[in-house]
Amino acid sequence: MSPKAGAGFEWRTAHRLHLPNALTVLRIVAVPLFVWFLAHDGGASTGWRLAAFATFLAAIITDRYDGQLARRWDRVTDFGKIADPIADKALIGAGLVVLSLQDDLTWWATVLILAREVLVTVARFLVIRRGVIPAGRGGKVKTVVQSVALGLYVLPLGGALHTLAQAVMAVAVVLTLVTAREYLVVAWRLARGTA
DSSP, X not given: OOHHHHHHHHHHHHHHHHHHHHHXXXXXXXXXXXXXXXXXXXXXXXXXXXXXXXXXXXXXXXXHHHHHHHHHTTOOOHHHXXXXXXXXXXXXXXXXXXXXXXXXXXXXXXXXXXXXXXXXXXXXXXXTTTOOOOOOHHHHHHHHHHHHHHHHHHSOOOTHHHHHHHHHHHHHHHHHHHHHHHHHHHHHHHHHTOO
């Protein structure tokens, strides 16, 4: 193998090893930028709301591709399994809090979603020595619905579209609570050594 070919092989190997986790880290780094745009001018500026939405959308797109690339390239890591859901929770949780502070979203929805996420995250860390709990199918659906609901709330919408945002958020809250059981059961089994 020529040096040039060898260098290309090493680059592709490093690229495949690190890109999925780099996308996850990029999503975490996007959180303060998203919050800053969303909170600017108290959320009253259409331009800043659109900038917040664009940042949120870009971060959500990385959520789709980090896991997909990790599975395709056989680069699923414990870091990715832990950091990916934390990145999702940080992005969505921060948006919910800012929207509630601006009185755009009722606090009960934010509190229920955040309480569930904290509970599941604590459960994950309590059993981490026995095994990593990856995101399940229900959790992924929940994240998608939460993301759609949050995105609709971030956009400067009114009338029927705002009603749609409220309906999607209600579905997101229900899914958030229902899917908590899935993770708590796995955590309980790991804690007992039966998983």
